[in-house]
Amino acid sequence: MKIAVVVNSLKIGGMERVAVNLASACHDDGHEVDLIYLKNRRVELRPENPAIPVSLIDVKKGVLQTGISILWLILCRLSNLLMRKTYSLFFAYAEAKVFANKLAQMEQEAGKPFDLIIFRGHGTFEHVWPLQDSRFVFVCESVQAQEHYGFLSRWAFSRLYGKRKMVCISQGVMDNFQQMVQRYQFVPERTALISNPIEFDRIAEHPMGSRDALHPRPYLLGLGRLNPVKNFPLLIRAYHRLVQSHEVTQDLVLVGDGKERDSLEKLVDELQLRDRVFFKGAQNPPYAWFYHADLFVLSSKSEGLGMVIIEALACGTTVVATRCPGGVSQIMQGELDQYLADMTPEALAEKMWFGLNAIQSDSYNDCVARSLAQFDGKQIVNSFIREFAKALYN
Numbered sequence: 001m002k003i004a005v006v007v008n009s010l011k012i013g014g015m016e017r018v019a020v021n022l023a024s025a026c027h028d029d030g031h032e033v034d035l036i037y038l039k040n041r042r043v044e045l046r047p048e049n050p051a052i053p054v055s056l057i058d059v060k061k062g063v064l065q066t067g068i069s070i071l072w073l074i075l076c077r078l079s080n081l082l083m084r085k086t087y088s089l090f091f092a093y094a095e096a097k098v099f100a101n102k103l104a105q106m107e108q109e110a111g112k113p114f115d116l117i118i119f120r121g122h123g124t125f126e127h128v129w130p131l132q133d134s135r136f137v138f139v140c141e142s143v144q145a146q147e148h149y150g151f152l153s154r155w156a157f158s159r160l161y162g163k164r165k166m167v168c169i170s171q172g173v174m175d176n177f178q179q180m181v182q183r184y185q186f187v188p189e190r191t192a193l194i195s196n197p198i199e200f201d202r203i204a205e206h207p208m209g210s211r212d213a214l215h216p217r218p219y220l221l222g223l224g225r226l227n228p229v230k231n232f233p234l235l236i237r238a239y240h241r242l243v244q245s246h247e248v249t250q251d252l253v254l255v256g257d258g259k260e261r262d263s264l265e266k267l268v269d270e271l272q273l274r275d276r277v278f279f280k281g282a283q284n285p286p287y288a289w290f291y292h293a294d295l296f297v298l299s300s301k302s303e304g305l306g307m308v309i310i311e312a313l314a315c316g317t318t319v320v321a322t323r324c325p326g327g328v329s330q331i332m333q334g335e336l337d338q339y340l341a342d343m344t345p346e347a348l349a350e351k352m353w354f355g356l357n358a359i360q361s362d363s364y365n366d367c368v369a370r371s372l373a374q375f376d377g378k379q380i381v382n383s384f385i386r387e388f389a390k391a392l393y394n
Contacts (some may be wrong), residue, residue, distance in 0.1 A: 001389060002032045002110075004103075004117045008124045009039040011055070012282045013225060013258075014037050014307045015141045018196045019120045020045050025197045025377030027052050036105070038099070038127055044284060048202065055106065059127050060091075062098030068271060069094070084148050085255040088126045089156055096130040116389045119168075122160075129160050139194075142304035143176045143326050154184040163187035167194045168311035170305045173355055192387045195330075196305050197377035203287050203314050211292035215278065219253040220352065221293035221317075223286055224306055226258030228301070231322070231343075232307025233267055238348035240271045246353050252277045255289050289316035294384075295355050299348060302326045310375055313368050320355040322348065330374075335367040 001075075004028050007019035019035065024047045026033040033052055037043075042057045047054070063069050072094055080087035093278040107113045112137060121141045129134075138161070149156040157180055166188045168174035174193050177180045181188065189235040211218075220239065224230040232254065254277065255265070261279065268277045283289055286308075290296055296312035298321040303309075305327035312319050313331075321328050332340055341351035 001115045001385065002112055003389075004032075004034045004036055004114045005120065006038070006117060006124060006128075006268065007120045008037065008127075009041045010035075010037050010043045010311075011041055012044045012284050015121045016045050018141070018307060021197045021199050021377065022380070023047055023122070024199060025054055025381050026384070029378050029381045030385045031133070031381070035041065038124065044282075057099055057102040057129075059095035059098045062102065063094040063162050064093070065226060066094070081199045083152055086152060086156075088123075089129070089149070089152075089159075092127050093130050099128050100131055108220065116384065117196055118384065125160065132163070135385065137167060138303070139167045139169065139171050139178055141169055141321045143173060143302045144180065147165045157184045158186035161188055163189050165189050166191045167384075167387075168192075169194065169196050170330050171330075172326040172330065173304050175327070190384070190387070194380060194383045194387065196307055196375055197380040198307065198310050198314060198372075198375045199377065200222065200314055200372070200375075202285075203311065206287045208286060208288045208291045213250065214292055215253055215280075217251050218249065218294050219292075220248075220276075220290055220295045220297060220356075221253050221255065222297055222299065222314075223255040224291065224298075224300070225265060225278070226256050226260040230256075230258075230262065231299045232264055234322070234343065234345060234348060235297055236264065236267055236271065236273070236277060236300070237345035237350060238297075240273060241345050241349040242352050243273075243276065245349065248353075248356065250294050250356075253280055254278070254284060255280045255283050257282045257356065273327055274296045287311065290317050295320060295352060297348070297352060297355075298322065298328070299343075300324050300326075300328075302344070305329050306331055310372065314335060315373055316358070318355045320348070331371055333367070333371055335364050336371065 005019050007016055023035040024032050027049060036056045036057055038057055038059050076087045076091040079090055117135045118137045120139050125138045130382055132333040168177050203385045226232060233294055242248050268274055290312045295318050296317045298309055302324050303379045307329050309319050309321060320339045322343050339355055341348040
């Protein structure tokens with residue numbers, strides 16, 4: 001089967017890593033797969049297997065090369081001033097044509113069409129929503145804001161999601177999506193719950209090296225984009241409380257980049273933690289950072305699924321996380337539920353102390369194994385084919 005996995009960009013991020021993982025899982029399962037990205041940004045992630053083609057369809061550049069492009073761009077920018085977040089929706093009328101033409105060109109050069117085209121993330125299928133193609137599958141990666149497009153939300157969501165083949169990556173995302181269906185009264189063609197694949201073999205084979213090569217002292221780890229949703233101020237405040245209440249010796253290491261870095265560094269200075277909290281920037285792959293951490297802490301306000309939790313558990317690291325909307329509770333089931341905290345510095349600090357001192361039993365390890373089994377790549381690829389590809393030919 002010939003499959004395309006399409007994502008906005010290949011910068012370092014959870015959704016982008018999942019797109020790479022899915023492409024690799026398709027290839028490992030014997031399918032012919034292309035990984036396609038839409039924004040001409042630096043490629044920071046790509047499949048390890050060079051047999052998987054990585055192609056740029058630069059939809060914006062393609063539009064700007066046409067005769068009326070500048071006028072259309074200006075009109076879309078003006079519409080965004082009057083109706084927030086509508087620029088991408090209206091500019092997509094032109095981008096979608098570019099994508100369709102480039103996709104047809106790829107298929108002609110390959111000598112065969114794609115059987116299944118999987119778009120990862122809301123921002124990705126904003127570029128192509130005017131197209132109707134029975135092979136398209138849109139994957140919701142996160143909990144979507146209900147009023148994202150203001151007074152145009154009903155019109156926008158019905159155009160984006162109505163009469164579409166939809167996948168939600170967790171029960172939390174599915175619940176949120178069903179709320180949107182009821183609120184805005186649109187009808188998807190088909191909706192399925194299919195989780196994200198994790199490359200367990202790659203994690204197992206990755207050289208972990210020594211901890212000292214990463215950080216000179218034992219550490220607790222926070223990892224992700226430094227943006228409001230990841231809620232790193234909560235983690236820093238919880239760590240501050242943990243130091244004050246329990247005199248822990250571990251440093252706090254934050255791996256990731258983003259627009260909040262300056263404000264987070266100011267918070268670290270305010271709490272007089274400059275000699276205890278360290279910013280390491282984005283690191284790819286992050287497996288050694290998980291492996292050598294005494295504890296991984298996720299402090300998010302919401303998570304579509306929580307891939308970093310899965311990766312940390314696969315590296316054998318204890319995880320503490322906020323009990324946030326989305327897919328975290330799908331991962332942290334059974335005995336793992338006791339490592340979930342309310343979203344306050346006090347509650348998170350106490351769970352961090354609990355996680356640092358917990359002795360992992362056989363039943364705990366069995367619980368981790370059962371949780372990780374949900375994210376096997378072959379199982380997830382087969383779910384996509386069973387739910388969508390085979391229906392095209394029946």
